[in-house]
């Protein structure tokens with residue numbers, strides 16, 4: 001009886017490590033495959049994001065200086081607040097210096113430096129005294145909207 005047990009034990013000792021090693025190999029292989037799949041999808045994601053960032057877009061919305069916009073963003077209805085923003089306010093020293101951006105669908109998109117200049121000129125020339133809307137072309141670049149074209153836009 002003891003002898004049988006001994007053989008059984010010996011057998012187990014031989015089999016168990018072999019099975020364990022096989023399982024380990026499989027796990028390693030799986031991990032490797034998963035890693036490469038993950039990496040592939042991550043690469044694809046970053047490529048997609050890049051192309052989305054690079055895509056030029058046109059946005060329409062209210063043009064507001066960054067200083068007033070930060071207050072509006074906290075309101076229940078930022079678009080309504082933006083619609084009441086005046087030309088006089090936009091051209092006030094503190095407002096104008098903070099730069100400009102556009103409130104579109106409740107989100108504020110801050111312009112880049114070049115866009116700020118274009119926006120300033122447009123506001124100065126505009127006859128609209130309140131709730132000035134613009135159509136702006138460009139693309140997002142490092143948290144700012146790089147403006148390539150801006151014009152006043154009148155909602156029908």
Ligand SMILES: [Cu+2]
Nearest residue numbers: 068089090095
């Ligand atoms: Cu203002």
